[in-house]
Structures are given as C-alpha cells and as structure tokens.
Amino acid sequence: MKHLLFLEGNIQIGKSTIILDNLRSNMIIEHTGGFLCQRLTENDKTRAFRLIEAEKAETSDIKYKVNTPSVFLEEVSGKWIKRDEVFLTKGIEFLSDLSSRKLILLDEIGGFELLIDGFREKLYEVLLDNIPIIGVIKSVINSAIMKNTVKIDDDYYAKYEELRSVITNIGGKIVKVNNNNIVSVSDEIKSFLGNIR
Numbered sequence: 073m074k075h076l077l078f079l080e081g082n083i084q085i086g087k088s089t090i091i092l093d094n095l096r097s098n099m100i101i102e103h104t105g106g107f108l109c110q111r112l113t114e115n116d117k118t119r120a121f122r123l124i125e126a127e128k129a130e131t132s133d134i135k136y137k138v139n140t141p142s143v144f145l146e147e148v149s150g151k152w153i154k155r156d157e158v159f160l161t162k163g164i165e166f167l168s169d170l171s172s173r174k175l176i177l178l179d180e181i182g183g184f185e186l187l188i189d190g191f192r193e194k195l196y197e198v199l200l201d202n203i204p205i206i207g208v209i210k211s212v213i214n215s216a217i218m219k220n221t222v223k224i225d226d227d228y229y230a231k232y233e234e235l236r237s238v239i240t241n242i243g244g245k246i247v248k249v250n251n252n253n254i255v256s257v258s259d260e261i262k263s264f265l266g267n268i269r
Contacts, residue, residue, distance in 0.1 A: 075204035076244030077264045078178075079257065080211040084111075087208045087249050088132035088179050094261045095177070095206075100268065102127055105173035106198075106207070107166040109180045112136040112143070120146040123162050126177035144185075145222065152222045154184055159191040167194045170203055174268050178207030182215055184224050186231040199238060204268050206261070209236070209246060 079087040088108065095101040108129040112120040119136040122143045144158035163185065170176060176198060185191050199205065210218065215232050218224075239246060249257050 075264075075267065076199070076239060076242065077206050077261065078181075078209040078239060078244060078246045079207070079249050080209050080214075080246055081249035082211070083214060083217075085249055085251070086254065090249070090254065090258055091177070091179060091206060091208070091261060092129060092132060094258060094265060095175075098262070098265045100175055100265060101129070103174040104177050105166070105170040105175070105203075106177035106205075107163065107179070108132065108177060109144075109183075110134060112140060118147070123158055123166070125166050126179075129177070132179075154222060154224075156185075156188050156191075159185045159188050163191045164194050167198050170198065170201070173203060175265075176203050176205045176207075178205055180208040180210060182210035182232055182235055183218055184222055184228065186235060187224060187228055192231070196238065200242065204264075205244075206264060209239070211248070 079091065081087055095104060104126045106126040107123050108126060109121050110124050110129070110131075111118055111133045112122060112135070113133055114136040120140065120143045122140055124142065142158050142162050144155045146153050146155070178195075178198075181195065210232070219228055236246070247257055247260060
C-alpha cells in the first residue's frame, strides 16, 4: 500500500506549518524532496505564491517583494496572474531525481497546476512511485475559491476530482484539519514520519 498522507482545510489554518514543524523536529527535512508553495504577504494580505524546494522550506509565509523568483501566482493591479512556466521548469525540477530521498513533500497540490499537462504528468509519476509522500491538497471549498479568483477553465474540476480519486485509490489518506484537531493531526503526522526509514 502506498504511504501517502495529505492534509486539507481552511485557508491559513496551519496545514503547511504543522507539516514543516514535524519535518524539522523529526530531522527529516534534509532528506525530503518535492516542493512547498510559499505565500508572499504585504500588510497581512496575500500578494503572491512561489514554488520552493522542500529541503529549503523554513516557513510557509514570507514578505512580498517585487521580482521574487519562482512566483507562479501574483496579484497585479487587482488581477491574479498565473505563470505556468514556473511549474514546467522549477516544478518538474523539484519532482525529478528523487531516488535518494526518504520522503516527498507536495504542498500544495490541487490548484491550476493540474491544467499544465507536462507538470501534471510528472506529478502523477511521483504519486505512483514508491517514495512516501506528505503534503497538502486543496479542499473542495478552496478549489472553488481558487477557480473563481484565478479564472480558470471548467475542465479543472474533472482534473481535481481525478487527483483526489488517485490518491485514495492507491491507499493515500486525506485528513481534514480544523481548529479542534490540530494536536491529533500533529500526532498522526508524527506516526506517519515514524514509519519512514
């Protein structure tokens, strides 16, 4: 059975933070491949998201700066601009040559990147491989918010549902995070990481 654990929940409830905290406390972050979608904020408002390599991920949020590298989604003059090329370059790079890794971080998947054929193919290749994976998947509510905010095609929903089905069909688990279960989710992550050699 595939060793997969994904978290879902409300925006900024702490899904990425709880994963990063556990990866650091278990001292496995330096053996982790994959990526983190880092939020860039300005005056407590989200301005952009960038893709960073998992082993370099220290925090899920940083301050927004113009021309930050690897930004794949950015709010410019009230409109969200997508940059598919970041997933086709950095995204595929971060999901390549993972054979020496003990764990893969996919944080976050289930967004507009599912419409990028080359990246989606690489993502499925990684999901179906044998390396354990931990990550965050967009919840159904968050996927609808993203679709309307970013203005993407309706065929996104079919790809999103397919992703969720693939994860559960190969034995993966999707855990809903809320304000009342942070401790138990953290315990589940600890248990998950404890099985990784």
